[in-house]
Every structure is written in C-alpha cells, then in structure tokens.
Amino acid sequence: MKKLTIILSVCLWAVAIQAQNFGSEAMRKLQMAEFAISNFYVDKVDEDKLVEEAIIKMLAQLDPHSTYSDAEEVKKMNEPLQGNFEGIGVQFQMIEDTLLVVQPVSNGPSEKVGILAGDRIVAVNDSAIAGVKMSTEDIMKRLRGPKGSKVNLTIVRRGVQDPLLFTVKRDKIPILSLDASYMIQPKTGYIRINRFGATTAEEFKKAMTSLQKQGMKDMILDLQGNGGGYLNAAIDLANEFLGQKELIVYT
Known part of the structure; x- marks a missing residue:
C-alpha cells in the first residue's frame, strides 16, 4: 500500500506540473528533479544548498567570467567599496580559479611593495590558491x-x-573613491576617481564644491585605471553631468 501511495503521489504531482505554465522544458525538468529529491529522497536534504550547487554547475558551462557568489561572498567582496577593513589592499576578480588583481588600493600595503593591476596571486605563504578550486571565502581568509x-x-x-615573491604588511585599508582633487590652472580643476563605491557621489560633490570655491570653471575628470564598482554609483556620477531623461546605460 505504501509503494502504491508513493507512485500515485508522484503521478498526480507530475500531472499537476504539466498543467502549469512553466517557461521551458529545461525549467520543468529542473523543478521536477528538485521536487522529487525534496519529497522522496530517503534522507532530509538542504534545498538551498542543492539549488546553489545547480546554479554553480550551470554557470560553469558558460564563459570564465560567469560565476556565482552567495550572499556571504558578495558581502566580503563588496567591503572594499563600502568602508574600512584590514588586509593587503587589492581589488580582485576570480578568473578561471585564479585571483587576478584588478587594482591595488592607492597607497595601500600591496601598492607600496609593487603589486600591479593584472598580477595574478597564485600562492599565499607557500600554499597554492590557484588551480586548486579554493573558494573565494577561503582565499580572502x-x-x-x-x-x-x-x-x-x-x-x-x-x-x-x-x-615574483612579495612580503606584504597588512594594514587598515581606507577606501576612498577620489585619488586627487586640485586646481591645475587658475580656472581648471582636476579630479581623479579610482572606483565607483558607496561614497563616490558624496566625495565628488565635496570636491566639486571645494574647487568651485577656488574659481574652477572647467574640470578634467580622470577615470584612467578605474577598477569599476557599483553601477548605481556610476549612474549617480553621470547624473551630475547629463540632463534629465538622458540615456546612461542599457543592456
């Protein structure tokens, strides 16, 4: 009777699934598999972990830049754009299981010893971190x-x-978006922005106010070497120059 009940339950559920308007056959297969595992597997399973693993495997079939980060990993990766932390002072990106330095923090520990954008960190304290499928969280630790x-x-x-071998002395990393802000001619100001972080718009407005008080009429905005960051921060900055309803970005 128990076997019959399970078979009947699966059949009824399968009919219900077919009746719903799912986006594609692939999505239907995925949801059927998740339902079957969650309801009929012999042991209790962590559904969130199963879904995350499925996402990771799907993205692995795409290009090297398509990766998945959970909430904790995103939080840690965003810290360099949000506030102070203690570490070596680099913005980085994981490319095919290797840590690529996008940009060393200006005047930070890594920049002071000569680490450059484009460098790949392959080992920490003689322990390999490249090509060993180490998680981003473990590397950051x-x-x-x-x-x-x-x-x-x-x-x-x-x-x-x-x-190349470098010994880096960890320090508190101040995260500022503006590297420089000064007058280069009597009426021309210069502002350099190294990233688009949580405080970029505020820092820019303060710099603009200061330079305008010094007589600035024209401005050079230097974005060379900008490592990127928050899209909203970049949009906020663009809004300082563009009129209303001007197109800034599209996909």
Missing part, C-alpha cells in the same frame, strides 16, 4: 589578517618569466 601582520605572496606577472 588567507589574505586578510590583523593590522601589522605579514603575509608572503607569490605573483605571476605577464611578461615576467619567473614568479
């Missing part, structure tokens, strides 16, 4: 540490045959 502590990094640099 190895790179971060108390202010004053030291960490040894092995770097692969384009155009350099042998790996």
Whole structure:
C-alpha cells in the first residue's frame, strides 16, 4: 500500500506540473528533479544548498567570467567599496580559479611593495590558491589578517618569466573613491576617481564644491585605471553631468 501511495503521489504531482505554465522544458525538468529529491529522497536534504550547487554547475558551462557568489561572498567582496577593513589592499576578480588583481588600493600595503593591476596571486605563504578550486571565502581568509601582520605572496606577472615573491604588511585599508582633487590652472580643476563605491557621489560633490570655491570653471575628470564598482554609483556620477531623461546605460 505504501509503494502504491508513493507512485500515485508522484503521478498526480507530475500531472499537476504539466498543467502549469512553466517557461521551458529545461525549467520543468529542473523543478521536477528538485521536487522529487525534496519529497522522496530517503534522507532530509538542504534545498538551498542543492539549488546553489545547480546554479554553480550551470554557470560553469558558460564563459570564465560567469560565476556565482552567495550572499556571504558578495558581502566580503563588496567591503572594499563600502568602508574600512584590514588586509593587503587589492581589488580582485576570480578568473578561471585564479585571483587576478584588478587594482591595488592607492597607497595601500600591496601598492607600496609593487603589486600591479593584472598580477595574478597564485600562492599565499607557500600554499597554492590557484588551480586548486579554493573558494573565494577561503582565499580572502588567507589574505586578510590583523593590522601589522605579514603575509608572503607569490605573483605571476605577464611578461615576467619567473614568479615574483612579495612580503606584504597588512594594514587598515581606507577606501576612498577620489585619488586627487586640485586646481591645475587658475580656472581648471582636476579630479581623479579610482572606483565607483558607496561614497563616490558624496566625495565628488565635496570636491566639486571645494574647487568651485577656488574659481574652477572647467574640470578634467580622470577615470584612467578605474577598477569599476557599483553601477548605481556610476549612474549617480553621470547624473551630475547629463540632463534629465538622458540615456546612461542599457543592456
């Protein structure tokens, strides 16, 4: 009787699934599999973990830049755009299981020892972090540490045959969007923005006010080497120059 009940339940559920208006056959298969595992597998399963693993596997079939990060990983990766933290001071991106330095924090520990944008960090304290399928969270744990502590990094640099070794002294990393703000001529101001962070618009407005008080009529806005950041921050900055209903970005 129990076997008959289970078979009947599955059949009724399958009919109900077919009756619903799902977007595609692929989505229907995925939802049927998730339902069957959740309801008929012998042990209790973590549905959230199953879904996350499915997403990771799907994105792995795409290009190297298509990856999935959970909420905790996103929080840690966004910290360099939000406030202070203690570490080596780099913006980075994971490319095919390797940490690529997008930009060292201006005047931060990594920049001071000569680490450059485009460098690939392949080992931390002689332990490989590239090509070993280490999670972003685990890599960040190895790179971060108390202010004053030291960490040894092995770097692969384009155009350099042998790996480079750096010892970085961790420090508190102040995260500012503006590298420079000053008058270069009596009526011309200069502002350099290195990233689009949570405070970019506020920093820019303060710099503009200060330069205008010094007589600025024209401005050079330098975005060379800008490592990117929050789309909303970039839009807020663009709004300072464009009129209402001007197109800023589209996909």
